[in-house]
Amino acid sequence: MQCIILKSENGILIDAGKSTIGGQIMSLTGMVDKRTLEKYEREAREKSRESWYLSWALDTNQEERDKGKTVEVGRAYFETEKKHFTILDAPGHKSFVPNMIGGAAQADLAVLVISARKGEFETGFDRGGQTREHAMLAKTAGVKHLVALVNKMDDPTVNWDEKRYNECRDKIMPYLKKLGFNPAKDLSFLPVSGQTGQGLLEKVTEEICPWYRGPSFIQLIDELPSLNRKMDGPFIMPVVDKYKDMGTVLMGKVEAGTTRKSSTLLLMPNRVQVTVDQLWSDDIEVTSIGPGENVKVKLKGIExxxxxxxxxxxxxxxxxxxxxxFDAQLVILEHKSIICAGYSAVMHIHCAAEEVTVKALICLVDKKTGDKSKTRPRFVKQDQVAIMRIECAGVICLEPFKKFAQMGRFTLRDENKTIAIGKVLKVIE
Structure with a gap:
């Protein structure tokens, strides 16, 4: 499974059963021509890497392609009439979920691609499939709006059948609601075909699909309201990746504030003062950067x-x-046994991954009323909400969720599964 994270000033996330959607969007918006894509496909087939050719369209610079992964998240750009989008391409395979979390942490708008092909939807969505986990990780990473593309509608087993489309939508809707997406405001469903490009740039034609008269995918994301970010607050940029290139270059997304060339910043948690030497936003050199931008920052003063x-x-x-x-409120999503003090897992918070241990369970929280239990629970189990004290193996950067949501939400993972999502209530020491 390919997981493509498209990110714009609004930003996007796709899990697309090896779909050609990323490449289609690139070719439909004129960012890469059909012949180039065909060439990538030929080269990829020769190397028995058919599923890679799309990422080659996304790994636009040669250096990245040679190394295979400078960034582990391929990137490319496309533009609509009103907005500039960045596509981030992260792996969607089970063993790469941590990389995907890094990618999702940079996305603002998630696009979940579901295959309508008989059997494929069911596999992706049943317990153990990746569709659920990706939707959930997107929500935790702070993605506000989710667009679900019901793909492969042109497949012979589907043939643009409205019943099948509704079946896919109705099966996934309760789960997305449970994650906290509001169907009226945060969710959109569209039928598309990545193979033929129907429904991506232009509306689906009436002959093919008489029952759907809504916007195409690109029309829809063009109309979504832009996110308001903190322009005036102090500068904050979590580091997603780093490499050496005549100096130390850090990559990430600016979450708040602005900075410019030659300014002095602090790198936490090490408390090292560094000077900004060069800045790039979407691979174009700039003199200042602001919230929501995917950037590279070259620094002096640190190796x-x-x-x-x-x-x-x-x-x-x-x-x-x-x-x-720190103290945090957690929702236990999926865990066979009980969780009690001493339990340890890996926490993913913004771009960091850290080994953590539950020090103490403080109270249970009633899901419906929000009331807290008077007594301390001895353990918590699946589907419960609890407040607990958590200890990290090392010092990490974090903020209470109330103060700054992007730096205060996290997931806990254990044995390749996401067990819980949580938010930081207060930092103790």
């Missing part, structure tokens, strides 16, 4: 090996909070 993904570049005057012990 590449002294930086890890999950570090945060921030304002010297108002550094980000760091800590090892």
């Amino acid at each position: 590449e090996e002294d930086v890890s993904p999950g570090f945060v570049l921030c304002d010297v005057a108002e550094p980000i909070t760091t800590g090892r012990i």
